[in-house]
Amino acid sequence: EPEVTQTPSHQVTQMGQEVILRCVPISNHLYFYWYRQILGQKVEFLVSFYNNEISEKSEIFDDQFSVERPDGSNFTLKIRSTKLEDSAMYFCASSEGPVNYGYTFGSGTRLTVV
Amino acid sequence: GNSVTQMEGPVTLSEEAFLTINCTYTATGYPSLFWYVQYPGEGLQLLLKATKADDKGSNKGFEATYRKETTSFHLEKGSVQVSDSAVYFCALKGGSGGSNYKLTFGKGTLLTVNP
Numbered sequence: 341e342p343e344v345t346q347t348p349s350h351q352v353t354q355m356g357q358e359v360i361l362r363c364v365p366i367s368n369h370l371y372f373y374w375y376r377q378i379l380g381q382k383v384e385f386l387v388s389f390y391n392n393e394i395s396e397k398s399e400i401f402d403d404q405f406s407v408e409r410p411d412g413s414n415f416t417l418k419i420r421s422t423k424l425e426d427s428a429m430y431f432c433a434s435s436e437g438p439v440n441y442g443y444t445f446g447s448g449t450r451l452t453v454v
Numbered sequence: 455g456n457s458v459t460q461m462e463g464p465v466t467l468s469e470e471a472f473l474t475i476n477c478t479y480t481a482t483g484y485p486s487l488f489w490y491v492q493y494p495g496e497g498l499q500l501l502l503k504a505t506k507a508d509d510k511g512s513n514k515g516f517e518a519t520y521r522k523e524t525t526s527f528h529l530e531k532g533s534v535q536v537s538d539s540a541v542y543f544c545a546l547k548g549g550s551g552g553s554n555y556k557l558t559f560g561k562g563t564l565l566t567v568n569p
Contacts, residue, residue: 344497371555382562383498383543388555396555431497438555439548440486442500 342366346432346446353422353453361417361449363432371435372415373443374407376400376428383431389415422453456481456552460544460560467534467567475529475542475563477518483550487511487520487527488557490543498543501529534567541565 345364353359365372374386387397389407406418415434419426429450433443461476479485489501489511502511507522516531527544544560547553 346497373555373557375557383557383559385556385558390555396553398556433498440503440505442488442503443498443557444500445490445498447497 342444344432344434344444344446346430346449348449349447350450351452353451355424355453356421359419359422359451361419361430361432361451363415363417363446364413365415365432365434366444367413369434369436369444371395371438371441372407372409373433373435374417375431375433375445377431377448378428386417419451422451424453427451427453456485456546456549456558458544458546458558458560460542460563462561462563463541464564464566467565469536469567469569470533471567473529473531473534473538473565475544475565477527477529477544477560479525479527479544479546481525481546481549481552483548483552484522485546485549485552487518488545488547489516489518489527489529490545490559492541492543492562494540501542534565536567536569539565539567 372389377383388395429448432446435441457480486505488503490498491501502513504511504520510519541562543562545557
């Protein structure tokens, strides 16, 4: 069964450092997403991406965050200057279409900011 | 805006017991409704979905029916197994004025099934 692949599985970074989280969505999917889950809390939407541009973003997704699809297969989330409160599990997802389609999620990257 | 309310956990059952996890939503129009499952140490997996009123989604013995009149999408399974122990998330997308892209999740319900 096709998978969404995320790397690394766990990243530890110092406050103020830049991090890039990487994702390889399913190859025939057109819509890409990032979500995060702070320990013990809700899964929160960050951003959706379609046709090489952001289609929607949440209030969490401020100027410190950016996304990119640098080639035909990767989809990245960059956090420019990490804060302690960015510590969370970050999930990448992809889907064939919007409303009626479920997502396929990756296994997540656990980001720990120290 | 759209929101999802799930029953508070944790839920602890014995093997072969009947499971219900309640989910109600707030949205206008006809959003698509989903249940996701997260096994320990893993990502979210789509369990089932329903995209219009009275649709029943089903998978792996789990079922949920889209009830527009009660704005509900309760998850049920007739006989749970130890391997069903996980966190279950109800979610929705779309509806009138809702986002076509963004999934709105409930808080999740931890299910533990004992042998």
